[in-house]
Amino acid sequence: MSSSSSTQAAPPRSGPGSAVPRRAAPAGRSRRAGRRTALTASGFLAPFAVLFLTMMVAPIGYAIYQSFFTVHRAGLFGGRQSTVFAGLSNYTTALRDHDFTASIVRVAVLGLVQVPFMLGLALLLALLLDSRSARLRKTFRLTFFLPYALPGAIAAVMWSFLLVKDLSPFTRPLSHLGITTDFLSPSWAPVSIGNMITWGWTGYNMLIIYSALQTIPAEVGEAAALDGCTGWRLAWRVKIPLVRPALVLTTVFSIIGTAQLYTEPAVLAGARIPGVSPKFSPIMNTTVGMDLGPNLAAAESVVLALVTLVLSFGFLKYNQRKGAVA
Amino acid sequence: MSVTPSDLTARAARAARPARQGGETASKVAVNAVLGLMALYTLIPLWWLFVSATKGSGYLYTGAPLWFSHFDLVANVKSVFSFEGGVFSTWLANSALYSLVGASVSTLLSAMAGYALSKFVFRGREGVFNVILASVLIPAPMFALPLFLLMAKLDLTDSYWSVLLPSCVSPFGVYLCRIFAAASVPDELLEAARLDGAGEGRTFFGIALPLMGPALVTVFLFQFVSIWNNYLLPSLMLNSPSRLPVTVGLVQWRSEFANGVPPLLPVTGAFLSLIPLVIAFISLQRFWRKGLTAGAVK
Numbered sequence: 001m002s003s004s005s006s007t008q009a010a011p012p013r014s015g016p017g018s019a020v021p022r023r024a025a026p027a028g029r030s031r032r033a034g035r036r037t038a039l040t041a042s043g044f045l046a047p048f049a050v051l052f053l054t055m056m057v058a059p060i061g062y063a064i065y066q067s068f069f070t071v072h073r074a075g076l077f078g079g080r081q082s083t084v085f086a087g088l089s090n091y092t093t094a095l096r097d098h099d100f101t102a103s104i105v106r107v108a109v110l111g112l113v114q115v116p117f118m119l120g121l122a123l124l125l126a127l128l129l130d131s132r133s134a135r136l137r138k139t140f141r142l143t144f145f146l147p148y149a150l151p152g153a154i155a156a157v158m159w160s161f162l163l164v165k166d167l168s169p170f171t172r173p174l175s176h177l178g179i180t181t182d183f184l185s186p187s188w189a190p191v192s193i194g195n196m197i198t199w200g201w202t203g204y205n206m207l208i209i210y211s212a213l214q215t216i217p218a219e220v221g222e223a224a225a226l227d228g229c230t231g232w233r234l235a236w237r238v239k240i241p242l243v244r245p246a247l248v249l250t251t252v253f254s255i256i257g258t259a260q261l262y263t264e265p266a267v268l269a270g271a272r273i274p275g276v277s278p279k280f281s282p283i284m285n286t287t288v289g290m291d292l293g294p295n296l297a298a299a300e301s302v303v304l305a306l307v308t309l310v311l312s313f314g315f316l317k318y319n320q321r322k323g324a325v326a
Numbered sequence: 327m328s329v330t331p332s333d334l335t336a337r338a339a340r341a342a343r344p345a346r347q348g349g350e351t352a353s354k355v356a357v358n359a360v361l362g363l364m365a366l367y368t369l370i371p372l373w374w375l376f377v378s379a380t381k382g383s384g385y386l387y388t389g390a391p392l393w394f395s396h397f398d399l400v401a402n403v404k405s406v407f408s409f410e411g412g413v414f415s416t417w418l419a420n421s422a423l424y425s426l427v428g429a430s431v432s433t434l435l436s437a438m439a440g441y442a443l444s445k446f447v448f449r450g451r452e453g454v455f456n457v458i459l460a461s462v463l464i465p466a467p468m469f470a471l472p473l474f475l476l477m478a479k480l481d482l483t484d485s486y487w488s489v490l491l492p493s494c495v496s497p498f499g500v501y502l503c504r505i506f507a508a509a510s511v512p513d514e515l516l517e518a519a520r521l522d523g524a525g526e527g528r529t530f531f532g533i534a535l536p537l538m539g540p541a542l543v544t545v546f547l548f549q550f551v552s553i554w555n556n557y558l559l560p561s562l563m564l565n566s567p568s569r570l571p572v573t574v575g576l577v578q579w580r581s582e583f584a585n586g587v588p589p590l591l592p593v594t595g596a597f598l599s600l601i602p603l604v605i606a607f608i609s610l611q612r613f614w615r616k617g618l619t620a621g622a623v624k
Contacts, residue, residue: 037446040526044442045454048435051495056461056469062479063472125364133350133357142611143365146372149607149614151555153573154596157580158375161593169374169391199368207615231353252463260468263557270581286471287562294475301471305464312463 060305067091067299090299099279100289100300104307106190107281111258114194119250121198122205126243127235129206130213141210144203152200156267159196164273182275184268189275196264201257205250212246213239248319252312259308372600379597383590402594409591413567417575418599421554423486424571428493429550433542436496440503441534445516455504461497474562488563489571493553499545506541507534544613547606554603572599 042049070086094100125144129137147155161167163183174180183192216239224230224238240247265280279285286300370392378386382396383405389395406414443455469492477488511534519529535542554571561574570578576599579592607614 038448041442041446041448041451043526044438044446044530048439048495048500051435051491052458052461052497055473055492055495056497059469059472059476062476066475121364125361128357128361131353131357133354134361135354135358136361140361140365142608143368145614146604146607147368149551149603150600151557151573151603153555153557153577154599155371157576157592157596158371160580161378161589162371162374167387167589169378169387173391199371202364203368211615256463266557266561267577267580270577271583272581283471283558290471290474294478297471298475301468305468308468309464 063298063301066295067302070295071293086295090295091303093296094300094303097285097296097300100282100285103279103282103285104304107258107261110190110194110261111255114197115251115254115258117194118198118202119205119247119254122202122250123209123240123247125202125206126209126213127239129210130239131235141207145207146203147200148204150200152263153267155200156196156264159192159199159264160268160271160273163192164271184273184275186275189268189273189280193261193264193268193276193280197257197261201254205254208250209243209246212243216242244319248316252315255312255315256308259304259311375593375597375600379590379594381590383588386589386593399594402590403598406591406594406598409587410567413575414572414595414598416568417570417572420569421571421573421599424489424493424560425550425553427490428553429546431494432496432499432549433546435494436499436503436545437507437535437538437542438530439500440505441507441511441530441538443500444504444507445511445513445534458497458500462501470558470562473559477563483563484565484569486569489560489569492559493549493556496545496549499549502541502545502548503538506538506545510541511537540613541616543610544616547610547613551603551606 067090068086068088069083070090072082072084128134129140134140162170165171165182165184168183181188183189220238220242221234224234229237260283261281262283265276266284268276269278269280269284278288282300282304286297286304289297289300374392377392377394379402380394380397380399381389382398382401385396439458443451473492474483477483482488515533515537516529519533524532555573556571557573557577560571561577564570564574567575567578572595576592576595579587579595583589583592
């Protein structure tokens with residue numbers, strides 16, 4: 001991680017772990033001690049490692065394996081089934097599946113608009129909270145962060161009442177103001193889903209940026225103030241460049257979060273809202289597609305994971321290079 | 327964290343220079359107005375949920391949306407708990423079971439693994455740690471579908487295990503525990519214990535674990551809330567109403583709205599299910615901060 005965040009509790013690079021001083025020990029004994037250390041360490045690691053391998057590594061491996069096979073049904077009624085190697089055919093099917101590619105494009109567009117908006121808002125709020133004009137800092141911080149601790153599914157149920165035109169308590173008050181928009185019509189539904197994500201995650205991102213702002217030494221602000229750099233110019237010229245690592249981090253988290261979009265559209269689709277199709281997001285595609293066979297769904301998950309990794313790591317690398325040049 | 331809010335105000339006071347009073351007041355009003363607007367945006371939906379949960383059956387859409395009328399909270403709560411043979415309390419109990427067991431086990435396993443990665447030097451240590459770190463960057467939902475495929479193969483879907491087992495793994499917890507173990511367990515103490523003849527197990531459970539205690543609350547809290555709030559994994563794995571957690575159950579009520587589930591059930595149910603989380607959130611706030619600032623390093 002970069003230098004400005006290293007003032008926080010950084011992971012020990014070279015751990016202070018050499019527990020037993022072996023200064024005078026002969027080589028044989030020291031090697032034995034080393035082996036014993038490794039043995040003890042693996043004893044402590046083993047329970048986690050077993051679950052990690054079975055619950056995270058094995059499923060991914062199994063999905064990748066599945067994605068290269070297909071089930072052949074022989075006979076009229078599909079009586080005999082045989083699994084045969086399919087090469088990349090599941091992948092080509094996935095990429096030709098219009099619903100799947102359309103959902104990727106839909107969610108990518110949603111993210112391109114929503115992520116900058118949400119992070120801009122989070123940055124603005126963090127800067128305001130960090131400014132000396134702010135009052136009730138702790139209350140505001142706690143309030144903004146609250147939605148993060150609440151289940152996205154329950155929040156989505158709540159919004160599904162607040163936004164559905166026939167149910168929303170705000171339909172009538174809004175119509176008095178001349179607003180009769182159906183926020184869950186096909187054209188507005190992505191905006192409403194973006195609103196739900198913004199409501200849930202702005203405070204979380206704000207807190208990460210705010211924590212980074214607080215690590216800026218007081219002297220930096222004072223020196224800038226002496227040079228006549230205050231207010232917005234202080235924020236723009238001094239503070240924002242210094243919290244860049246936090247902004248990069250929240251962007252990567254948000255890219256990942258957008259790629260895995262599921263709960264909000266799934267709740268709305270489950271509530272049979274016409275503007276949200278059951279295949280709104282890529283993950284919804286894979287779960288719906290499960291009925292057609294796990295092989296295609298597995299290939300789609302792999303594609304999705306790869307796209308996410310390329311985007312998030314790509315953004316990280318791009319920023320590292322830009323940071324190095326700057 | 328090296329700078330506390332009180333440092334911040336001190337720094338603000340120091341930086342304050344005799345400036346135009348008018349500009350100061352205007353900026354104060356503007357800054358707090360924007361913060362206040364955001365607070366309203368955050369709180370109004372939750373306030374609506376609370377008010378609506380108290381409205382008598384059939385009065386949800388009448389009257390002012392943000393103020394009480396036909397107050398009937400007790401009857402609503404009763405109907406939530408009695409609907410479909412009291413399935414709501416089963417859902418709450420399931421959520422508590424998944425979250426308590428999952429968070430307890432994963433916290434213990436993370437503490438052990440984090441301790442091993444921080445306090446022992448062995449070949450491949452950084453490699454193991456990097457694999458764990460990389461898996462933090464791949465979000466949990468990416469694992470949900472492959473997990474479902476595997477569980478289906480093993481005939482474990484629609485069982486408690488299908489949700490419990492994956493909940494017991496938390497790479498992020500291991501990451502946090504490694505930081506916390508390095509920060510809060512002095513090597514000298516471990517050495518002294520070993521010299522006194524304490525076995526490795528006793529050294530860990532008797533000395534390291536208590537020292538890591540406060541930090542482990544943070545790990546437990548993050549894992550507890552992430553299991554409680556999880557939707558994709560249980561909704562994929564489970565079918566039987568008696569095994570659902572409250573998130574999946576309430577979404578089902580919401581989607582069965584068209585089939586005659588009255589809206590006050592999901593509304594009041596949603597409100598009730600949020601109460602324990604809001605209480606935990608407010609009473610444990612300092613632990614949140616710790617996890618977030620440590621997490622922000624990665």
